[in-house]
Amino acid sequence: MKAFGSYHPAVSAVYFAVVIVTVMLVSDPVLQACALLGGALYACAVFPARRNLKRAGYYALFALIIVITNPVFSHNGATVLFTVGKFSVALEAFFYGGGMAALMIAVIVWCALMSEVITDEKFMYLLGRAVPKLSLVLSYTIRLAPVILRRVKRVSGAQKTMGLYSDEGRLNRIRSRGEVLRTVVTWSLEASVDTSLSMAGRGYGLRGRTNYSRFRFRGKDAVMLALTAALAAVVFSGAAKGAVGIEYYPTVTFAGLTARSAPVYAAFLILTMIPFTVECIEEIKWNYCVSKI
């Protein structure tokens, strides 16, 4: 179930942009923790448990590698734990590695969630709003790709059974691939004449073409957009004023929870918890409806 996926594509796009940009640009452990927590909870709601466990394992391994290897590359930390030969290994380098890992994993997780919510169709819609012609070209290309692959297979099969292309040898194989490809291109060009006739026959090129979309901007979209915008305003303005953030080198300087940073943390926590909350509310509503029946 993806209740959060039922919002208008533009709303989803703005939402994910805000979260991912914040995580990428503002280095702060609390924000990263919020992003990871919200992302993990939402992933639990939309992906099967097996996949989540598997991914979690990969991410843990990934984080471990970064944390361990970072000290090898950076030696700016003030708190030296021990030295190996010429190199000193500092405590700050481990922290920095941890921060890096959290950032990368959070971005990967949120990108995966985004691609789950913003489906191909929504993506095409968004693209179509920006560049109307391009979205049609893309749609045509997506449609053509499997057709062409099938043609390649059929042409090479036909040649093989007629007695061609049976000799081994790299040169022959390259040449035969080339011939097959050329045939498929000719064939596809021929077919595209029909396609262009079919387009012309249905009025392509008339003035005032519209772009149909199956998405409607409803009341709940406006509410979600407003909420996202308000929270984003709090987070961005706080980050711009330097209310949040961490420095790793030479020593770790982190203000923690202060009067200035608290609203930013709160806003971002709410923001990242939105998808999971929406999903939960939907679940409760559904169960309530079912129980009434």
Add this chain to the structure above:
Amino acid sequence: MELLRVEDLSFTYPTEQTRALRHISFAVNEGELILLCGASGCGKTTLLKLLKEELAPEGDRTGSVFYKGKESAEVSRRESAAEIGFVMQDPDSQIVTDKVWHELAFGLENLGLPNDAIRLRSAETAGYFGISDWFNDSTDELSGGQKQVLNLACVMAMHPSLLLLDEPTGQLDPIAAAEFIATVKKLNTELGLTVILAEHRLEEVFPAADRVIVMEEGEIVSDARPCDTPAALKAAGRGQTVLPGLPAAMRLFGALGDGGRSPISVREGRDWLRSRCKNEVRSLPEAPCADGGETTVEVKNAYFRYEKTAPDVLKNLSLRAKAGEIFAVLGGNGSGKTTLLDCLAGLQKPYAGTIKICGKKIKEYKAGSMYRCVLSYLPQDPKTVFVQDTLGEDLLTLCRAVGLTEDGAQKTTAELTDRFGVGGLLHRHPYDLSGGEQQKAALVKMLLSGPRVLLMDEPTKGMDAQAKLTLGDTLRELRDEGRTVILVTHDIEFAAVYADRCAMLFDGEVFAQGTPRAFFSDNNYYTTAANRIARGFYDNAVTVEDIAALAEANRRCQWQNKAGC
């Protein structure tokens, strides 16, 4: 009310000497369903395209086309796009977008309709055409029949008042084709839509049409009601090319007829036969099955699936074909016919069971040696066959590949190209040939390596009646040379006439094997129109010729009885 009028229309393509259309004149009233028939290349497509200005080919045109009283040049592009719908033959190449819902919306987007109007129209159209179940699917996942229904629905979503269909069922199997024609008929009767339909497959279309226009060499040779068409053709002394493609009842009338009104549908054919003929002699003597030929193709208990977890496409399949025999494998879409051919040709490998070609297992042939002198496979689309820039070069390349000497290559090529009448086309690009010429050239290419086993996938697809006769004769010649011809086909009528044995493939298994006469006279639904006409009257008549022979036998018998008295 008159919707369309064509006056003295002639047309010549820029590169051609002869005119593609000559003095075409006819009128179409609102609500009529007009069938346009004639052999391939008679100008049907050119005529239809000239009726819709955006699709009109470049060339020298005289005469005029009036749509709703306006000359075609005065009809605005917007009006033409919305009001004149056009569906072509190839289901695939007409589809523009990747999703069914988007394809339905495409024309409406072009017309500039607002979002809500498009939503409503595509929804009601999808409902009417039964698309709702696959409304959200990718266009690539659809079957050929579904694609063609989608193409029709896309045009109908624009609410046209004239529908032009150019051999829309040419690439479909008989069941999908019959459904498509039924849908067109439904549009005509329920919505009063005016339809001009060009078709080769006349069995289902003829009874549905209000008028039949027959074209030959760019001319209209007859324009009459369906039942009067044979008489009109006879009076004009033309239309020999269409006669073999007429519905079985009409051909029967032609073979036995003695004037009067011709029956059209199977039902009318049944009544007509029973009123005219006796059935004291009920069955034809069964021709002795030519036995003793060497077994060239043998499949034993073969199982095949495309993926480990996918269901079996071929199940416990066994069959045997002999030298000097035409073996037809019949079956609906998705019954595994093409997969069977792929397995026989070694393009796919069954995971259990054995396939022997000329006594040897496929894997025992080393490095493609099976494709030299043993087996050749003609795929469905002749376009897949040619890879060089000219036909001559293409054939020469193959000669070299199969190890013919330069002299031998020239001799064999010359022999075969002369035999199939494509000798004059060697310098042409294979794609510039007509469909029929491509098919012949593909046959030449197939025979160059001198195969003993020929595999053919749907060889009659999209062919007109005359071309089918020619192909059938060719297949018989090849058989008489001692080759095995295995064809998979939907074309029941073709198999009934030309096959020596038929097999039916259903759900991956071979269900029945036998001579066409035995095979079809046992079937009730999956059988020829002639057999359906004769059912219950004559016992084993499967072709119009069979019925005619039986009728004649009865007449003779009656005459003898009378003489006996």
